[in-house]
Amino acid sequence: MTNLDLSTKRILVTGGAGFLGQQVISQLQAQGANPDLITVPRSADCDLRVLENCHKAVHNQDVIV
Known part of the structure; x- marks a missing residue:
């Protein structure tokens, strides 16, 4: 494994x-992983049940968990 x-x-x-x-x-x-590069979207700021918010949240991210 690499x-x-x-x-x-x-x-x-x-x-x-x-x-x-x-x-x-x-x-x-x-x-x-650099803690400064880890993003945790908060539901109050970014409701991921809305597709547009999902697009915004993943923009410029390298890894999504």
């Missing part, structure tokens, strides 16, 4: 504010 260099990747983590999402973020950081 390791992916996460240090420069912009990562979107949906549900990142929840218990499981926080575990995902911790693992990403343990694998070298």
Whole structure:
């Protein structure tokens, strides 16, 4: 398996504010992800049930979880 260099990747983590999402973020950081490049969309600001918001949220992201 090839390791992916996460240090420069912009990562979107949906549900990142929840218990499981926080575990995902911790693992990403343990694998070298830059915390400043991890985005966690908040439902109050970005309702991902609306397709247009989904398009905006994923724009310029390298990895989506």
